[in-house]
Structures are given as C-alpha cells and as structure tokens.
Amino acid sequence: MALSIVGVALGVAVVVGIDLANTSARTAFTLSTETVAGRATHSLEASSGTLPDSVYRIIKVDEGFRDAAPVIEGSVRIGEVDGPVVQVLGVDPLAEDPFRSFTGGPDGGIDLGRFMGRSPGVLVAAATAERLNLPEEGRFSAWHEGQHVDLEVEALLPVDSDLDAASLENLIVVDIATAQRVLTMQGQLSRVDLILPEGTEAAFRANHMRGLPDNVTLEQSAGRSDTLAQMTEAFSLNLTAMSLLALVVGMFLIYNTMTFSVVQRRPLLGRLRAVGVTRREMYWMIISEALLVGLAGSILGVVGGLALGNVLVGLVTQTINDLYFVVRIRDLDVSAWSIGKGLAIGIGSTILSTLPPAREATRTAPSMVLKRSATETSTLHALPRLVVSGVVLAVAGVGILWLSGKSIAWSYGGILAIILAFACWIPPIVLLGARTLRPVLGRVFGIIGRMGASGIEQSLSRSAVAVAALTIAVASTTGVGVMVDSFRTTVNTWLTYALEADIYISPPGDVFRRNDATITAEAEHFIRSRPDVEAAYSVRTARVLIDNQETDLIVTEPRPRELEPGRYKATMTGDFRRAMQESDVVMVSEPYAFRYGTNVGDSLRIMTSHGPVAFRVGAIYYDYASDLGVVQMTRDRYDIHFDDPRVSGLAVYATDGKDLDGLIQDLREGTASVQSLNIRSNRDLRQASLDVFDQTFTVTTVLRLLAILVAFVGVLTALMALQLERSRELAVLRANGMTPGQVGRMITLQTSSMGLLAGLLSVPLGLVLAWLLIYVINQRSFGWTLQFEVDGVILLQAILLAVVAAALAAMYPSLSMSRTKASEALREE
Amino acid sequence: MSHLPSLPILSVRDLVKTYREGSLDRAVLQGLSFDIKKGELVVLLGRSGSGKSTLLNLISGMDAPTTGSIRFRDTELTKLSETERTLFRRHAIGIIFQSFNLIPTLKVEENILLPLELGGKLDKDQRQRALAVLEEVGLADRAGSFPDLLSGGEQQRVAIARALAHDPLLILADEPTGNLDFKTAGLVMDILERIVHDKERTMLIATHDRDIIGLADRVFELQEGVLREVSPAESAH
Numbered sequence A: 001m002a003l004s005i006v007g008v009a010l011g012v013a014v015v016v017g018i019d020l021a022n023t024s025a026r027t028a029f030t031l032s033t034e035t036v037a038g039r040a041t042h043s044l045e046a047s048s049g050t051l052p053d054s055v056y057r058i059i060k061v062d063e064g065f066r067d068a069a070p071v072i073e074g075s076v077r078i079g080e081v082d083g084p085v086v087q088v089l090g091v092d093p094l095a096e097d098p099f100r101s102f103t104g105g106p107d108g109g110i111d112l113g114r115f116m117g118r119s120p121g122v123l124v125a126a127a128t129a130e131r132l133n134l135p136e137e138g139r140f141s142a143w144h145e146g147q148h149v150d151l152e153v154e155a156l157l158p159v160d161s162d163l164d165a166a167s168l169e170n171l172i173v174v175d176i177a178t179a180q181r182v183l184t185m186q187g188q189l190s191r192v193d194l195i196l197p198e199g200t201e202a203a204f205r206a207n208h209m210r211g212l213p214d215n216v217t218l219e220q221s222a223g224r225s226d227t228l229a230q231m232t233e234a235f236s237l238n239l240t241a242m243s244l245l246a247l248v249v250g251m252f253l254i255y256n257t258m259t260f261s262v263v264q265r266r267p268l269l270g271r272l273r274a275v276g277v278t279r280r281e282m283y284w285m286i287i288s289e290a291l292l293v294g295l296a297g298s299i300l301g302v303v304g305g306l307a308l309g310n311v312l313v314g315l316v317t318q319t320i321n322d323l324y325f326v327v328r329i330r331d332l333d334v335s336a337w338s339i340g341k342g343l344a345i346g347i348g349s350t351i352l353s354t355l356p357p358a359r360e361a362t363r364t365a366p367s368m369v370l371k372r373s374a375t376e377t378s379t380l381h382a383l384p385r386l387v388v389s390g391v392v393l394a395v396a397g398v399g400i401l402w403l404s405g406k407s408i409a410w411s412y413g414g415i416l417a418i419i420l421a422f423a424c425w426i427p428p429i430v431l432l433g434a435r436t437l438r439p440v441l442g443r444v445f446g447i448i449g450r451m452g453a454s455g456i457e458q459s460l461s462r463s464a465v466a467v468a469a470l471t472i473a474v475a476s477t478t479g480v481g482v483m484v485d486s487f488r489t490t491v492n493t494w495l496t497y498a499l500e501a502d503i504y505i506s507p508p509g510d511v512f513r514r515n516d517a518t519i520t521a522e523a524e525h526f527i528r529s530r531p532d533v534e535a536a537y538s539v540r541t542a543r544v545l546i547d548n549q550e551t552d553l554i555v556t557e558p559r560p561r562e563l564e565p566g567r568y569k570a571t572m573t574g575d576f577r578r579a580m581q582e583s584d585v586v587m588v589s590e591p592y593a594f595r596y597g598t599n600v601g602d603s604l605r606i607m608t609s610h611g612p613v614a615f616r617v618g619a620i621y622y623d624y625a626s627d628l629g630v631v632q633m634t635r636d637r638y639d640i641h642f643d644d645p646r647v648s649g650l651a652v653y654a655t656d657g658k659d660l661d662g663l664i665q666d667l668r669e670g671t672a673s674v675q676s677l678n679i680r681s682n683r684d685l686r687q688a689s690l691d692v693f694d695q696t697f698t699v700t701t702v703l704r705l706l707a708i709l710v711a712f713v714g715v716l717t718a719l720m721a722l723q724l725e726r727s728r729e730l731a732v733l734r735a736n737g738m739t740p741g742q743v744g745r746m747i748t749l750q751t752s753s754m755g756l757l758a759g760l761l762s763v764p765l766g767l768v769l770a771w772l773l774i775y776v777i778n779q780r781s782f783g784w785t786l787q788f789e790v791d792g793v794i795l796l797q798a799i800l801l802a803v804v805a806a807a808l809a810a811m812y813p814s815l816s817m818s819r820t821k822a823s824e825a826l827r828e829e
Numbered sequence B: 001m002s003h004l005p006s007l008p009i010l011s012v013r014d015l016v017k018t019y020r021e022g023s024l025d026r027a028v029l030q031g032l033s034f035d036i037k038k039g040e041l042v043v044l045l046g047r048s049g050s051g052k053s054t055l056l057n058l059i060s061g062m063d064a065p066t067t068g069s070i071r072f073r074d075t076e077l078t079k080l081s082e083t084e085r086t087l088f089r090r091h092a093i094g095i096i097f098q099s100f101n102l103i104p105t106l107k108v109e110e111n112i113l114l115p116l117e118l119g120g121k122l123d124k125d126q127r128q129r130a131l132a133v134l135e136e137v138g139l140a141d142r143a144g145s146f147p148d149l150l151s152g153g154e155q156q157r158v159a160i161a162r163a164l165a166h167d168p169l170l171i172l173a174d175e176p177t178g179n180l181d182f183k184t185a186g187l188v189m190d191i192l193e194r195i196v197h198d199k200e201r202t203m204l205i206a207t208h209d210r211d212i213i214g215l216a217d218r219v220f221e222l223q224e225g226v227l228r229e230v231s232p233a234e235s236a237h
C-alpha cells in the first residue's frame, strides 16, 4: 500500500515538476516583457534597433499626441565586469503615468521631481536591491559592455501588485538621460510606447507618422513577447519531450505498483470470493481503493513535483539567462492547471491501471484466484494479439509522422505510438529471450540458472511489464543521448571551420545569444594597428526587420579565406560572393530558410536606415549558432544601407609564427584603459561555445536521471509482485534444500537477465528514438541538418545501465525472500 | 511385525516450540522426546492444530525449536546455522507435502533431480538412481512431462520420488494423502509402505487419516503439546 502510493507519487511528481518548470519559464518571459511594455498597445521602433530621440519630440510636441512615452532598454552588470546582469529600463517619469504601474501611480509615493533631477539616480525594488547588495542610498558600480559607469540608488520602488514584484526582480529603472549615458545611446531611444485606441492604428499611421524617418515602424506591443517566446522554443520543446516521456514511464510505474498491490492481496481476495463477496462488489472495492491510493499518491506527487519544479526552474533559468535573455524566475508559477493536470494524470492512470489486475482477480473462479498460472495462460494467449496491436500502432505512428507535416505535437504523438508499438512487442520477445537464455544460464549456473530463466517465462505478465518499463526508460536516455551527441559532434565540426581566425574579440555581453554590445572605435583602431596583427575582419550583429520579422543580421567584412563550398546548403549560380559585395544579395542560415521557407533566389524585404530595400538570397549556409535563423550581409552593403558604423566583434589573424598568448596579453593591456574586452583564442572560444552547448542540455541530463529513477522503482515493484507470487514455490525449493544464498542468486540471475533483455531491446528502440529526434523533431522544429553520430559507448552504457538497475532492484526482494521462513510460506494452504 | 534395528537415526529430546502471539507465548510443543530407528515407518497422529506440521518443520530444519535437541546420528541440528541446516536437509532429508508442490517450470525428471542438482553437477550414477526411483513409483514413462499434465495422484507419486531420489536418511511426509480421493490415497499409501519396507528406508508420516495406521511400525499421538506412543491396535478405533 505504501509502496503503491510512493509509486504513484513519483510518477506524478516528475510530470508536475517538469510541467511547472516549463510554465514558470514561460510566465517569466511574459512577465518581463509585460513590465517593460506596460499598458502600451503599440510602439514606434526602428529597424536598426534604436531611433533618434527626436522621434519622441515630434510625436509628443509637434504632433501633439499625448499618450506617448520614450523607452530605453538595455542591461548592465552590477559590481564587477562579470557581475550579475540586470535589465535597465530608461523612462521619462513625466510621461510614464498611463503606461507602467511600477512608479506607483499618481500617488505612488515616489517624488518624481527628485528622481528626475538627479542624473545617476536609480529606482529599484527593495528585494532586488537586497539581492544585488546595493546600498539603500548611495553610489554603486556597474558595467556596460566593458565600460564602467557610476549609479546611485535614489529610491526603492513601491510594490503595488504581485505582478510587479515578480517582474521587477531583475530590473532597475532610470530616467532617459541616465539610460542614454549608461548604455552609450546618446540621442537614441529603444522605442516610443504608444496607447492607441482600438482601430485607430491606420489613422495614426496616416496622421502622425509622416514626419518620421523612413525606417521607423509602428509595431504592436504584443509582438515582442512572441519573439522572446520563439527564442526559448527550442528549450521548451526539449522540456516538453521530457515531460511526455516522464508521463509514459510514470504511467508504467503506476501500472506496476497497482498490479503489485492487487497481487499482494490475492489470497485475501480469494478468501473474500470464497466467503461470498460478489464479483461486482469486489471489483468496486478494488477500484475505490485505487481511487484512494491514486488520490493520496497524487497529492504527495504534486508536493514532490513542486520541490522538483523548484530545482528544475533553477537550471532552466540559468540556461535561459546565459543563452537567451535576462530573466529571473522568482517563484514557481503554480497554476491550478498544472496541478489539476498532475492530479488527473495520477488518479486517472491509477484507476486505469488497476482495471486489468482487478478484472483478473475478480473474473477467475474463487479457487483460481490463488493460482498464478491462470493469468499466465491468458498472457500466452494474448501474445499474438499484442504482436498485431504492435504492428497496428507502428503503422499508425509512421503514418502520423508521415502526414503530420511541421506539427511538433503530432510528431510527438507519432513517436509515442511507435514507442507503444515497441512495448507491445516486448512480451513475445521476452518469452523468446527467456527460452534462449535458459540453456545458456543452465550450462553456467546449473539448475539455479535454468530456474532463473524460466522464472521470467513463468510470470511473463509481470516480467514483461518490468522489462518494457526499463526498456523504454533506458531507450529514451539512449535516444536523447545519441541525439545530443550527434548535435554536439555537428556543432564541433562546424565550429572548427566557423572559427578559423586566431583570436576573437568582443565586448563582454550580457547574454550569449543577444549580444548587442559593440567595440569602441578607439579600441578597434588600436587592435587593427598592432604590428603582430596580420589581418582582421569585423562582425556586426544588428537586429533588423526582415520581411517584417525582427531578425539578427550578421554583417561581415570579407574573410581572408572564404568557406569551402561544402559549407553551403545551396548557392545561386555564378559567384554569389562577388554578388554579395557588389549588389543587394544576402545569404541566410539553414534555420532561417527552414523557418520562413526561403529559397535561393527569393527576395527579402529588409528595413534599412533609409527604408525598405529588397535583397536577393544568394546562398543558404549551415549554421548552428542560432535556432531562430540569421541573415548575413557584407559590410560594404551594410554601410551603404545603414547609418551604423559600429562593430560587435573582431576576428584577428596573427602574423605567422607569432606567439598567440603574447599577442592576447598585448591586446588586453593595450585596450584596458579604453574598454574591457573579451579577448579569446580560437581554442578558448570554441571551448566556451561547447560549454554553452553543454549547459543547454544540463536539464536534459537531470531529466534522464529522473527517468531512470522512475524506471528503477517500476522494476522494483514488478519484481516484488513477482517474488510475492512465487513465495510458495520458493518455500518448496527451500524445503528441497535450496540455501538462502541460492535463492538470492536465482532471483538476481532472473532479474539481471530481465535487465539484459531490456538493455538489448533498448538499443534498437534508442536508435529509432534518436533518429526520430534528429530527423523529425529537430528537423521540424529548427531545420538543422545534423550528422547522425552513434558512439558505441553510449549503447554499451545503456545495456550496462539496464542490467545494473535490474540487479539493484533485485537486491531488496531477493534479500527479503531468502530471509522469510519457508515454513511460514508453506503453512498457507 | 518386523525386527527392530538397534541404533536410532533420530533422537529428539525435550523439544519445546512456543509461538509468540502479541504479548503471549503459546507453547505448541511442550517437551517432546522420542527416537526413530532405521527402517521404521512411524505415524504421527494428532488433531488439526495439535502441532504435527510444526514438529516436522523442526525435524527438517526449516524452523528452529525454542529449546531442546534434535540429533541425527552425530549431527546436532539445533547447533547449525540456517544455511548449514539447509545443506543438511538437502542430502539427509526428503519431504513430501500435502499439496504436491512440484516446480511447474521443471519437468518430472528435473523435479526429481532437484535436491541433487542443488548440490552441484550430477553424475551419471545419480541420474540413473533417480530414474530408478521413478520406476519404483511407476512413472518411468512420464519423466519428460511437465507436472501440470499429471493427475493429482501421479503428482504425489512424483513428489515421493523426489523425496527418495537423493537417498535420504529420513523421509518426512505431512498429510501425504490429504488432497487425494480414497482410492488414490490407498494407492499412494501402498507405495509409501513398499518403499519403506523393501529398501529399509525410514519415514515419519504426519496424518489424521487413521487408515494409515495399519501400515505403521509405531504410532505417536500428539495431544496438547505432549507426545504419547500408542500401540497401532489401540489407536485404530
């Protein structure tokens, strides 16, 4: 009873934990965009990322449009060059009222006049100040793109509502002038927020926007959170896959434990039947008990899920912060929906999985309830049906995958069907395997071995379920493992040719995938002019509107050596590289082409500083740096179309034979007084990139471990049910001279054989899953071409893992079985 | 009825077995002493719940007594560990149960060889002897069958063969005919009687089937935890 509750709880905990982590991450995104967007319905933005602050003046003063507020967004690091990152929001306190609630409304208690007057003044939530160790009043250091700035806490933000508290956790608010100074955005704004009454968008465009520069566009505020959501899609997908898996394994677990609890009391049930309890009464008795177990287990599971969710959220936040966006997930977002889902899954699958054993126990004649053989015979009869169901499921699964197009949900459905198909084939395979193993084990271990092997066959209905649960759990870790491995190998290979310069220089950015920082002209000049620097090319990453989607535009100077042809997925005829220099031709990354269905020769409408310009796509190139897709343009064309001379990074080639470490040292010292820069060797950068990659998959590792844990408990319960059913037989063996040690060895042999079978079966299933993850899920989500890489070690590990898990799970039952007194077991006649 | 060989193979002295039930100790066996000599067929009578199975379990070493001594020739059973008792049982004792208790996954032949095989690899000689025992119970032709294909009587005969195959010092039988109909029970009894008296084997049968008494060399009756020897004639009615 306790065990079944634990089993249910564990299954529910995993599902709820992952679900909570997932939704919390999502909510955090929405929240952080909401605070910043406030009640704005629209905003004016520029394709180059910033717009001149004259735009605000024109709207507010010249056009007389009242509900407009200037906004500057950015981020700084607190304390040290590599300190914690916070979002910076620059606002005009006088214009804020209608927009954002964090100033506390009209009578919110902050003296706006004071706030405005003192330039370095910062508003910050009390909790944030505490977390960041900011002085309550007074100066503190901050860093932006490697440059030092002084700030001063002006006042603590009053917290009006929960939403504010959560979303203000990682935010400091400054006035526009301070923001411009700190973020080196003199004369610039990130956007101008607007409140437009419904349906007046077109009118606003027509009436108020004529005086604005060409590249300023009117955007709906909601659009911004979409972009953020997209960024974490890869991540979310990963988690969803895992929670689905947890669900399958969790249900297996629940099935096992419930079967166990019915089996355990089979003698009692038999007696009740004999005493005259009707079939129907007994059925309801078992079901209502399952309901209780399900309820208790699910409630416990939800509690455990909350704890697990907390741990996972930590990991998730870490990864998201490092890779995508500055966000702080304060609390688990515990929605009634997540909890309800957990409870429903727990109770539902408990009852569902009690039905077969309940029917089994109630259907048989009273005297037969005591006998296992009745079930086993029916299991044998069910085998052909199982094989056929497996075929039907497999065909359905492949069909769904075939027809589902780009739909990820349906793809997962297809994969689930294939997993279940495989599960259907496991019992007959286990039967065959046990029969094959019998003579082998017999030769090595004598009668103990033979009986161990036939024990599997004898309780096929139990052992097959245990093997299936273990197979699926191990196969999914193998599948994910092979997928991650393939991914990593692909990325590593790609890094080798993508990073061919000797030294890479960039300003310390705040987030890996959204580094808007730029190198100052002074630092750039210094670097380029060093004698040991033979050549250098610059890179600029800008966020631009391309076909009305905010997209990363990567601008490069020509490289000394160009990429080999094999690095392109498709190119136009003729010399597209020349074309990119001389005409409006760009190339797009593989994920970009996938996401927007772009082909070579297509035309992209890019919003330049001087308005929209049509560019032709000259090539599609392999790229694994961004799952969102990027567009590449040459510096020459960029300088023609954009008023933005800045560079985001420099790739440096050292003069042949020069000591790299010495050069790096030289560059560091030379730039230190101007700007603190990341100056890394090729090798370091590649390592850093791989570290980032590995970090993205940390959560995966944790979840894989969890899947194994759940499977382990599943096997344990199946084994306990199995041994319980055979306690009488074991007693007879003991009576006939089998020592406790031999009993233990027999059970261990039996379960290790089951583990071995599960391990062997997990290899093909794991490879199928890996293949599907790489060529279906990844392909449909991101459009990446990955090399399918199978490391034999992973497969060996899988087999070993299964055997060890099974052998470990056997320890407790075999210990307790060899300890129970044979005389007691024989008494029950 | 027959000549009595001199040396006892089993001596039980002052055997006490108490079971704990909650805070109460209940003495099921209250100081039993008796001997069994080679070649004897001893019947143990007693009402249900009188402690017959308990006594057999103590003698077979499946359970340990509270106090007292159980000595087989020069082996003191009560001084052995659980595993040592098992090893002793494996070669010195054959057990026949009421419900035949064959191992369903093993063929008839394998069932019979079980106690021998648990001790290690079989040699040809042992295999031969086991098959000869199967002959004795009249089932030589069923050696390759699985137990569930046999009738109840046949299964019990296989169980008897299993108890004999390793040529034990003492055969214990707990209600060997309890699950059989009258006619089959008679048949099984005949076999038991024959195997004891033809080959000088020694057997202790616990039963409340008074028909068995006719075959016995000696009869014990267990009552209220105390053992009393009765003459076969006296107990027959």
Ligand SMILES: Nc1ncnc2c1ncn2[C@@H]1O[C@H](COP(=O)(O)OP(=O)(O)OP(=O)(O)O)[C@@H](O)[C@H]1O
Binding pocket: A824, A827, B019, B020, B028, B046, B047, B048, B049, B050, B051, B052, B053, B054, B055
């Ligand atoms: N493990 C135990 N714990 C507690 N009491 C026990 C245990 N084993 C046996 N007993 C008690 O000891 C007494 C003797 O039981 P035993 O099985 O030896 O009787 P029996 O003479 O074999 O009866 P039957 O003829 O019905 O088989 C019974 O009252 C029983 O309840």
Ligand SMILES: [Mg+2]
Binding pocket: B052, B053, B054, B174
């Ligand atoms: Mg008894």
